[in-house]
Structures are given as C-alpha cells and as structure tokens.
Amino acid sequence: MVQFPRDFLWGAACASFQCEGAWDADGKGPSIWDDFCHESGGKNIKHGDNGDVACDTYHRYREDIALMKAHGIRAYRFSISWPRVIPDGDGAINEAGLQYYDNLVDALIESGIEPMITLYHWDLPSALQHKGGWLNRDIVTAFERYARLIAERFAGRVRCFMTLNEPQCAASLGYGIGIHAPGWKLSGECVARVYHHMALAHSAAQRAIKAVAPDVRVGVVCCGRMAYPLVDTPEGREAAYRASFDLSEEWAFSYNVFLDSLIWRRYDDSANAVLRRFAAEIPESDCLLMETPDFLGMNIYNGQPVDESGRPVPFPAGNPSTALKWPVTPEVMHYAPMHLHRRYGLPMIITENGLSCNDKVFLDGKVHDPDRIDFLHRYLTNLSMAIAEGTPVMGYLHWSFLDNFEWADGYSERFGLIHVDYETLQRTPKDSARWYAQVIASNGDVLNEVPKYGCV
Numbered sequence: 001m002v003q004f005p006r007d008f009l010w011g012a013a014c015a016s017f018q019c020e021g022a023w024d025a026d027g028k029g030p031s032i033w034d035d036f037c038h039e040s041g042g043k044n045i046k047h048g049d050n051g052d053v054a055c056d057t058y059h060r061y062r063e064d065i066a067l068m069k070a071h072g073i074r075a076y077r078f079s080i081s082w083p084r085v086i087p088d089g090d091g092a093i094n095e096a097g098l099q100y101y102d103n104l105v106d107a108l109i110e111s112g113i114e115p116m117i118t119l120y121h122w123d124l125p126s127a128l129q130h131k132g133g134w135l136n137r138d139i140v141t142a143f144e145r146y147a148r149l150i151a152e153r154f155a156g157r158v159r160c161f162m163t164l165n166e167p168q169c170a171a172s173l174g175y176g177i178g179i180h181a182p183g184w185k186l187s188g189e190c191v192a193r194v195y196h197h198m199a200l201a202h203s204a205a206q207r208a209i210k211a212v213a214p215d216v217r218v219g220v221v222c223c224g225r226m227a228y229p230l231v232d233t234p235e236g237r238e239a240a241y242r243a244s245f246d247l248s249e250e251w252a253f254s255y256n257v258f259l260d261s262l263i264w265r266r267y268d269d270s271a272n273a274v275l276r277r278f279a280a281e282i283p284e285s286d287c288l289l290m291e292t293p294d295f296l297g298m299n300i301y302n303g304q305p306v307d308e309s310g311r312p313v314p315f316p317a318g319n320p321s322t323a324l325k326w327p328v329t330p331e332v333m334h335y336a337p338m339h340l341h342r343r344y345g346l347p348m349i350i351t352e353n354g355l356s357c358n359d360k361v362f363l364d365g366k367v368h369d370p371d372r373i374d375f376l377h378r379y380l381t382n383l384s385m386a387i388a389e390g391t392p393v394m395g396y397l398h399w400s401f402l403d404n405f406e407w408a409d410g411y412s413e414r415f416g417l418i419h420v421d422y423e424t425l426q427r428t429p430k431d432s433a434r435w436y437a438q439v440i441a442s443n444g445d446v447l448n449e450v451p452k453y454g455c456v
C-alpha cells in the first residue's frame with residue numbers, strides 16, 4: 001500500500017538561470033553562466049544556446065504561478081540569482097532585483113504555494129569569479145552577506161532556505177572537468193579547496209540566516225553516487241550502504257565528502273590520496289566553523305545496483321533509460337534516503353527528481369508523456385517504501401515545473417511538467433502535469449493503481 005504522511009509537501013522546483021531569462025534587465029550583473037554561454041562563440045553549450053531569454057519567467061511568473069495553482073502544486077523551490085540582487089557579488093544592492101523576488105514570493109503566497117528559496121544554484125556573479133570564485137576564501141564573507149540580505153528581506157514570508165545546490169556538481173563539473181561554468185580544469189586539490197570554501201560558506205550563511213530568523217529551517221542540497229541492493233537482503237543493504245559512501249574510486253561526486261565536513265566536522269582521509277593531503281592541511285579552527293544543516297535536500301535521478309559484496313552490477317542490455325540516456329532505477333528512491341538517514345540522522349526533502357523526455361506537442365495539440373508518468377509512478381512508489389521504513393522525508397519537489405535551460409545541453413533536454421515552446425514561449429501542460437495533480441490531490445493514493453497513460 002502506497003501511503004504518504006498527511007502533511008507531506010508536494011511541489012516542484014527550478015533555478016534562476018535555467019528559467020528567468022532577462023539576463024541583463026533592471027540592473028542585473030552578469031553571472032558566470034552568462035559568460036560561459038556567450039564566450040567562445042557559443043561552443044560551450046549545445047547549439048550555442050544561452051540563458052538570455054530562457055522561459056522568460058522574469059516577466060511571466062504570474063502565468064507560471066497560475067499554472068502551478070491549477071495543478072495543485074503546494075511548494076515551489078526556486079533560486080535567487082545572486083547577481084540580480086548584488087550585481088558584483090559583494091557591493092551595491094540592486095533594489096529592482098530584490099523587488100522581482102518580492103513579487104514572486106508574494107504571488108506564490110497569494111496562490112497558497114509555499115516559497116522555498118535556494119541561495120546559490122550556480123549563477124555566481126562574474127565579478128566574484130574574476131577574484132577566483134569559489135577558490136578564493138573571501139567568497140565566504142560575500143556569501144554570508146548575501147545570505148543575510150535575503151534572510152532580512154524574506155524571513156517573515158519564507159520558512160525554508162537552502163544555501164547551496166549540489167556543491168558536488170559546482171565543484172567537479174565547474175572546476176574539475178570544466179564542462180560547466182566557469183569551465184576551469186584544475187587539479188583534485190583545487191576541487192577539494194572549492195568544496196571546503198563551499199562548506200564554510202554554507203556554515204557562515206546558516207549562522208547569518210539564523211541570527212536574523214531563528215525559526216526558519218536552513219538546509220543544503222546535495223547529489224552524488226548512490227548504490228542500492230540488487231537483491232533486498234540484509235547483506236545486500238549493508239553492501240549498498242558501504243558502496244554509496246566508498247571514496248576509494250571516485251570522491252568528488254559523493255555525498256559524504258561535503259556532508260561529513262559539515263556534520264561530522266572532518267574530511268574522510270582514509271580512502272584517497274588527494275583527500276588525505278587536503279585533510280591534513282585543514283586547521284582544526286576551520287572544522288569548528290562548520291554548521292550542521294536543519295535538513296538535507298537530496299537531488300535523486302538514478303543509482304547503481306550492487307551485489308552482496310558491494311560490486312556494481314552492470315545494467316542488463318536494453319535497460320530503460322531517459323532521453324539523456326540516464327538509467328531508470330526507481331529503487332534508488334527507496335534506498336538512498338535510507339542510507340543518508342542512517343549516516344546523518346537528519347530530516348530530508350527530495351529537492352529534485354525527474355527525467356528528460358523527447359516531448360513535443362502532438363497533432364491533437366497536447367503533450368503526451370507516458371514515460372514521465374511511468375517513471376514518476378515507480379520512483380514515488382519507492383519513496384513511499386523508504387517512508388514506510390521510518391525515513392523522515394518531508395516532501396517531494398519535482399524537477400522541473402517548466403522545461404528549461406539544461407546547462408551544457410541547452411534547450412535540447414526537456415525536464416518539465418509543462419512544455420515550453422522556446423520560439424513563442426507558450427506553455428502547454430503535459431499529461432504528466434495533470435497526472436501529478438491527481439497524485440497531489442490524493443496525497444499519493446492514486447499510486448496504488450496502474451496509471452492511465454496518455455488520456456489523463
């Protein structure tokens with residue numbers, strides 16, 4: 001029987017750069033993603049796409065909120081564009097930028113939708129990048145000031161703040177392999193330094209927000225490798241738990257390098273030479289600065305099955321995959337929250353989950369996306385299993401509400417419940433949006449039946 005807690009928070013998410021557009025409107029400063037798209041003749045992004053207009057949410061947020069309301073969305077996780085509110089990152093404040101978020105927050109509340117703010121979803125002010133970005137420790141003070149500004153402005157209206165989105169990707173894709181902004185390809189030591197500064201920045205921001213508003217909840221959103229047992233036995237579960245936090249092969253795309261530093265106030269120096277050298281350099285005084293978040297945001301897309309000795313089991317030929325060729329592994333939604341709860345004991349929210357499909361408007365004018373309905377049905381059913389086993393997951397935020405700018409893949413990948421025509425900016429709810437509305441209205445009860453694909 002699929003069941004969710006009575007006060008479970010059903011919602012959706014997006015990020016400033018991926019949907020807002022208006023990249024230089026009303027005093028906004030440039031971000032590293034504006035630069036990354038515009039530089040080198042557009043070669044950094046598929047088809048030379050950029051975020052200049054994106055979904056134009058900056059001008060169309062009322063229409064989008066009306067669509068959220070029509071589909072029963074109860075919470076909306078969005079990020080604030082740091083350079084929209086502080087154009088150079090640590091200088092003058094741009095009142096027009098703050099006003100946009102004021103309007104957005106008020107419009108959400110008027111529609112009965114809980115606003116949830118992420119402070120940093122990767123669009124760093126370019127001026128801070130010119131000073132070294134996350135490699136320069138001064139960023140900690142700049143982030144703290146930015147966090148205080150946002151808390152002072154929104155604390156009465158917003159009860160849930162997330163400091164950073166996926167330090168794992170920001171550090172390893174942005175500073176390690178360079179396929180994301182700022183496109184730097186640096187050593188493992190530098191990537192570790194970025195991690196450390198992000199951990200310090202989270203902690204300073206959390207203290208600043210709490211000083212302004214002691215009652216709000218402050219979380220951090222992470223992602224990383226997660227394993228699940230191919231066969232559900234006690235040995236299989238134990239092996240999957242160990243494999244999920246094993247740093248010996250690969251450490252940068254892990255939950256634990258970042259979260260151990262915040263929660264356990266130490267870096268794991270057992271498994272990897274880079275981390276060993278790095279951990280040895282971190283002074284005790286830095287560890288004492290770390291703040292345990294009130295909750296963890298988990299972005300879960302897929303996982304790796306392992307056998308009872310923790311060895312990865314290859315996917316069978318023809319295993320289902322998404323348009324991005326990510327494997328479809330609903331079981332990860334059962335085990336990953338359990339692994340993280342066992343390790344850290346904190347409440348959690350699924351802050352992102354979804355998939356890219358090759359969606360289009362069909363001849364009947366609708367967008368039929370049975371793959372998304374099937375995927376979500378399976379993942380949500382697995383999430384209910386984690387909850388049934390006592391894992392404190394407070395909510396689920398679908399990624400994404402609208403189709404949007406998918407980073408280096410530009411507009412080629414469609415993750416939304418709502419289809420966006422990028423020529424006309426017309427929004428068309430997909431079948432999955434109507435189906436998700438039923439999930440929300442029934443608090444997950446419809447998951448007890450096989451979905452009616454297509455004609456929702």
Ligand code: BGC
Pocket residue numbers: 015018165166169223299352399406407415
């Ligand atoms: C990011 C989103 C992204 C999604 C799908 C997450 O890593 O937080 O910004 O669009 O995954 O790739």
